[in-house]
Amino acid sequence: MQRILSTELATHENRTVTVAGWVHRRRLLKSVAFLIVRDAAGLSQVVITDPAVRALVGTLPEETVIEVTATVTANAAAPGGVELTEPSVRALSGAAPVPLPFDLHRPALSATMATQLDHAALALRHPSRATALRVSAAAAAGFRETLEKQRFVEIHTPKIVGTATESGANVFTLDYFGRPAYLAQSPQFYKQLMVGVFERVYEVGPVFRAEPHDTARHLAQYTSLDAELGFIEDHRDVMAVLTTVVAGMVATVSARTGVDVPVVPPEIPAVHFADALRIAGAPDDEPDLAPAHERALGEWALREHGSDFVFVTGYPMAKRPFYTHPQPSDPRWSNSFDLLFRGLELVTGGQRLHRHEDYLAVAPSPERISGYLDGFRYGMPPHGGFAIGLERFVARLTGAANVREVTAFPRDLHRVTP
Amino acid sequence: MQRILSTELATHENRTVTVAGWVHRRRLLKSVAFLIVRDAAGLSQVVITDPAVRALVGTLPEETVIEVTATVTANAAAPGGVELTEPSVRALSGAAPVPLPFDLHRPALSATMATQLDHAALALRHPSRATALRVSAAAAAGFRETLEKQRFVEIHTPKIVGTATESGANVFTLDYFGRPAYLAQSPQFYKQLMVGVFERVYEVGPVFRAEPHDTARHLAQYTSLDAELGFIEDHRDVMAVLTTVVAGMVATVSARTGVDVPVVPPEIPAVHFADALRIAGAPDDEPDLAPAHERALGEWALREHGSDFVFVTGYPMAKRPFYTHPQPSDPRWSNSFDLLFRGLELVTGGQRLHRHEDYLAVAPSPERISGYLDGFRYGMPPHGGFAIGLERFVARLTGAANVREVTAFPRDLHRVTP
Numbered sequence: 001m002q003r004i005l006s007t008e009l010a011t012h013e014n015r016t017v018t019v020a021g022w023v024h025r026r027r028l029l030k031s032v033a034f035l036i037v038r039d040a041a042g043l044s045q046v047v048i049t050d051p052a053v054r055a056l057v058g059t060l061p062e063e064t065v066i067e068v069t070a071t072v073t074a075n076a077a078a079p080g081g082v083e084l085t086e087p088s089v090r091a092l093s094g095a096a097p098v099p100l101p102f103d104l105h106r107p108a109l110s111a112t113m114a115t116q117l118d119h120a121a122l123a124l125r126h127p128s129r130a131t132a133l134r135v136s137a138a139a140a141a142g143f144r145e146t147l148e149k150q151r152f153v154e155i156h157t158p159k160i161v162g163t164a165t166e167s168g169a170n171v172f173t174l175d176y177f178g179r180p181a182y183l184a185q186s187p188q189f190y191k192q193l194m195v196g197v198f199e200r201v202y203e204v205g206p207v208f209r210a211e212p213h214d215t216a217r218h219l220a221q222y223t224s225l226d227a228e229l230g231f232i233e234d235h236r237d238v239m240a241v242l243t244t245v246v247a248g249m250v251a252t253v254s255a256r257t258g259v260d261v262p263v264v265p266p267e268i269p270a271v272h273f274a275d276a277l278r279i280a281g282a283p284d285d286e287p288d289l290a291p292a293h294e295r296a297l298g299e300w301a302l303r304e305h306g307s308d309f310v311f312v313t314g315y316p317m318a319k320r321p322f323y324t325h326p327q328p329s330d331p332r333w334s335n336s337f338d339l340l341f342r343g344l345e346l347v348t349g350g351q352r353l354h355r356h357e358d359y360l361a362v363a364p365s366p367e368r369i370s371g372y373l374d375g376f377r378y379g380m381p382p383h384g385g386f387a388i389g390l391e392r393f394v395a396r397l398t399g400a401a402n403v404r405e406v407t408a409f410p411r412d413l414h415r416v417t418p
Numbered sequence: 419m420q421r422i423l424s425t426e427l428a429t430h431e432n433r434t435v436t437v438a439g440w441v442h443r444r445r446l447l448k449s450v451a452f453l454i455v456r457d458a459a460g461l462s463q464v465v466i467t468d469p470a471v472r473a474l475v476g477t478l479p480e481e482t483v484i485e486v487t488a489t490v491t492a493n494a495a496a497p498g499g500v501e502l503t504e505p506s507v508r509a510l511s512g513a514a515p516v517p518l519p520f521d522l523h524r525p526a527l528s529a530t531m532a533t534q535l536d537h538a539a540l541a542l543r544h545p546s547r548a549t550a551l552r553v554s555a556a557a558a559a560g561f562r563e564t565l566e567k568q569r570f571v572e573i574h575t576p577k578i579v580g581t582a583t584e585s586g587a588n589v590f591t592l593d594y595f596g597r598p599a600y601l602a603q604s605p606q607f608y609k610q611l612m613v614g615v616f617e618r619v620y621e622v623g624p625v626f627r628a629e630p631h632d633t634a635r636h637l638a639q640y641t642s643l644d645a646e647l648g649f650i651e652d653h654r655d656v657m658a659v660l661t662t663v664v665a666g667m668v669a670t671v672s673a674r675t676g677v678d679v680p681v682v683p684p685e686i687p688a689v690h691f692a693d694a695l696r697i698a699g700a701p702d703d704e705p706d707l708a709p710a711h712e713r714a715l716g717e718w719a720l721r722e723h724g725s726d727f728v729f730v731t732g733y734p735m736a737k738r739p740f741y742t743h744p745q746p747s748d749p750r751w752s753n754s755f756d757l758l759f760r761g762l763e764l765v766t767g768g769q770r771l772h773r774h775e776d777y778l779a780v781a782p783s784p785e786r787i788s789g790y791l792d793g794f795r796y797g798m799p800p801h802g803g804f805a806i807g808l809e810r811f812v813a814r815l816t817g818a819a820n821v822r823e824v825t826a827f828p829r830d831l832h833r834v835t836p
Contacts, residue, residue: 003649020649022614022797040569040617063797092649093797094773100796121611121793130615137572144559151458154555156641156808158827159577159624160590160601162835172578174592174601176638177628181834183578183592190827193539196440197548199458205623206577210595220594223574231421231438231510355512371836375539379440379481379514390574409576409608416599417580418611418789 003067005041009082012072019044019084020067020092022125023060025105033057035089036105037068038125045083046070053089060089062104063096063122113404120409120418132406134257136223136394140204142252143225143388146245152227153198157190159183159206163368170210172220183208186387188323189372191228192352195383196375202227204390212413216402217392220411225393228385235325235335235351238384239311242339242347243268245388246309250397259398262308262341269301270311273333288319289338298343309346313337322362325351325384335384341396349386356380421485423459427500430490437462437502438485438510440543441478443523451475453507454523455486456543463501464488471507478507480522481514481540531822538827538836550824552675554641554812558622560670561643561806564663570645571616575608577601577624581786588628590638601626604805606741607790609646610770613801614793620645622808630831634820635810638829643811646803653743653753653769656802657729660757660765661686663806664727668815677816680726680759687719688729691751706737707756716761727764731755740780743769743802753802759814767804774798 003018021039033054035046046068048054060066070087101119102111109116109126116123123129144154161184164171172183187203194201203226211218229241247264254261277284279300280293289297289312301310314333317326327333336350353359356376360366366373394406404410409418421436439457451472453464464486466472478484488505519537520529527534527544534541541547562572579602582589590601605621612619621644629636647659665682672679695702697718698711707715707730719728732751735744745751754768771777774794778784784791812824822828827836 020799040571040615065797065799092772092799094775096797097795119792121614122796124612124615125796133573133615134571136574140572141562141566148559153458153552154558155551155826156554156624158639158829158834160626160639160829160834172592172594174590176590176834177630177831179834194542194826196539197458197542197551206574208578212595221576221578354510357512374537375836377515378518378540378543379483379511381438381483381510408573408612411576411578413595416576416578416594416597418793 006037006039006044007041007080009044009072009084010080013074013082014072016069016071017084018067018069021065023062023064023066023096025062026057026060028054028058035068035087037066038104043079044068045075045078046087046089047073047083047085048087048089050086053087056089059095060091061096061098062100063125064091065093066091113402117404117410117415118418124408129405131257131259132394132398132400133408135253135259135398136390136406138253138256139249139394139397140223140225140390141256142249143245144202144204145252146248147200147202147227147241150200150241150244152200152202152229155187155191155194155198155201155203156205157184157187157194157203159208162371170212172208172210185209186224187226188321189369189375191226191385192323192380192383193372193375195228195230196378196380199231199381200227200229214413216404217395218412219391219403219407220413222392222403222407223390225388225390226385227387228383230381230383232351232382232384234382235313235337235349235384238349238351238386239268239270239313239337239339242349242386246339246347249393253397261397264309265305265307268309268311268339269305269307270313270337271297273312273314273316276312287316294340294345295343298340301340302342308342310340311337312340320350322364323352323359325353325382339386344396346393346396347386347388349384351382351384354380354382424455424457424462425459425498427462427490427502428498431492431500432490434487434489435502436485436487439483441480441482441484441514443480444475444478446472446476453486453505455484461497462486463493463496464505464507465491465501465503466505466507468504471505474507477513478509479514479516480518481543482509483511484509531820535822535828535833536836542826547823549675549677550812550816550818551826553671553677553816554808554824556671556674557667557812557815558641558643558808559674560667561663562620562622563670564666565618565620565645565659568618568659568662570618570620570647573605573609573612573616573619573621574623575602575605575612575621577626580789588630590626590628603627604642605644607787607793609644609803610741610798610801611790611793613646613648614796614798617649617799618645618647632831634822635813636830637809637821637825638831640810640821640825641808643806643808644803645805646801648799648801650769650800650802652800653731653755653767653802656767656769656804657686657688657731657755657757660767660804664757664765667811671815679815682727683723683725686727686729686757687723687725688731688755689715691730691732691734694730705734712758712763713761716758719758720760726760728758729755730758738768740782741770741777743771743800757804762814764811764814765804765806767802769800769802772798772800
């Protein structure tokens, strides 16, 4: 019999159907047993009165995979207004161990983060964790859809590199056929070089940081949503694309998951770093924004512009990577930006240098990265781009306190399994 | 002035427009100069009669990035039926070096593959190489779109693993905060475990093989299109999904790039390994199909079924990974398959084991991979999946002789730059 999903039961009232999924919860009462079956779409309630079926279900602990063929019967008290009655039940997997390391049927996972991560394959089945990963999938889909509509072409770039792309620090070293190589910390130069081919490119892929910080927001591997576009006037063209991208991402998250999302204004307020310091009440010689300053800017944007988002532009060149384009009117500042969401940095981007000779003038050791820089000899348009850390984006959107809550199998200083 | 694309010129006849792109070719004749400007969309022809503009263009060698503001004028002999006249020209990049390592304006790249790879950022601008990467982007998009329509959820899994996932051979070792770790050769176990969360999952991401083979089809990093689905009867359910996926991929490639694509029959012919040996004229105790056998099967499928595609099922268990599900009626054979395209292996897949105790019985060293296997303790449905190597798929679709021709910055035994 063709299997249907839990969410399709209501349209099959009084018919015999088959559902399949995991034993989410059993309640074996005196004269009746209730079985909650979880599939990827949701939950089904099964009512068992037949002693033989009840006896079988008694041997099938939580998380056993079963197939249930039964009649769809109206019951206003059941989830979705229907339940399954007169079932036959068949186990499809071996019985799960008893007891499980933690319960999945409670509203929240009560196990510590370490225990959840030790048993990630089980913890991710909890609706809260699964929903966060659905938000992640929707955010990535929204990123791609928005960019595809604007002529961006998807690229796949090397994750193994001969020289560290961004800096020598925090880079993983590997044995590459007997010689050293490195895991890419970003697709930065590759996406820039591909602007020379497609003008507008994007990549969704893993990046690697040997972060010595054991915090709620650092991972050794995360998914970077990268975009880069050529023939820009300056960083404001990049900010305009990013605004559509963030709007597309939250719209897709909302449409696919029903999770509450913030409103992205058609034009996100922007404030120059020099003004941002003043608004945040910081001394005007501060070289960077501290978390407290970012929070103050978030409050300002909400108060003055009714916006959860605010761009800070013009960060001091001294604090940005060497490939950042300076602000033409005052080269102490840069044509770069951060996008803050409720006072937290969400995205970093800006205009890049595009002339080979400019790279030779400012790169810390141009000969070491000549493999990348040579590509700029062949004519590159003014260009810029941005990178969104998918896990941090989802954590901020869902309010997760730890980026590990929204990552399937996180990697950090202490953890390389499962 | 708002920039338009080369492909939009024809709809702007007799108007003044701005195009921007790369100097694809200059021809400086006695009384007139022709400039071909290449943008991501195509080519524009610019006719220069003004001596001052001609003098400027004389200083802008091929690949210099320029902006041209000019009048769109009908000329039946020009590409697209229009050309740009009375131009003003502005350089946006530094001038490219003279001479370039190879010409981009000839129909085919004449440089050796090694030279092309040494100057990849330039070579990828050649229309033949750029088109191959557009085919790649379209194929990945078709893969995702087809699966999203069938309830598959995108996942991102670790590329750094504590134990080699598939086998100890051909794995890259890295220094992970002072201890050894490995680059994932596939997302195999992770995608299987995620079937326990979403029932149907897919991933587009890099995989890593320390391939000691220096051939036209091996790369140290390639993009793997992975899918896995639960609640299957057997491998035939996986083959049915794969058929829709391949059809979706080639349809998207055709729609987006205009590249000629093969017809994917609604039901691809399938032949069991035992029969395949007979058809290929191989001895019936052969443990695997040699390339000559695969070619013979390709010819047979075309002759008997008019199909460029053919499934071979039931490969001997001895030749498949330990997680392969045996054929229930005869456990010498497996519930696995290869999809051949014109006599070449295109995709591998099959049904997997789903019971924890089955893994313990057959895994070569279950304790070594317990981090993965433990996930199977918690109830896994019958499931299976497949993996498509994106670069090989594109090479076969476009007829490229070397997988490096369709890869942006390939990594192999000898090459880790640029």
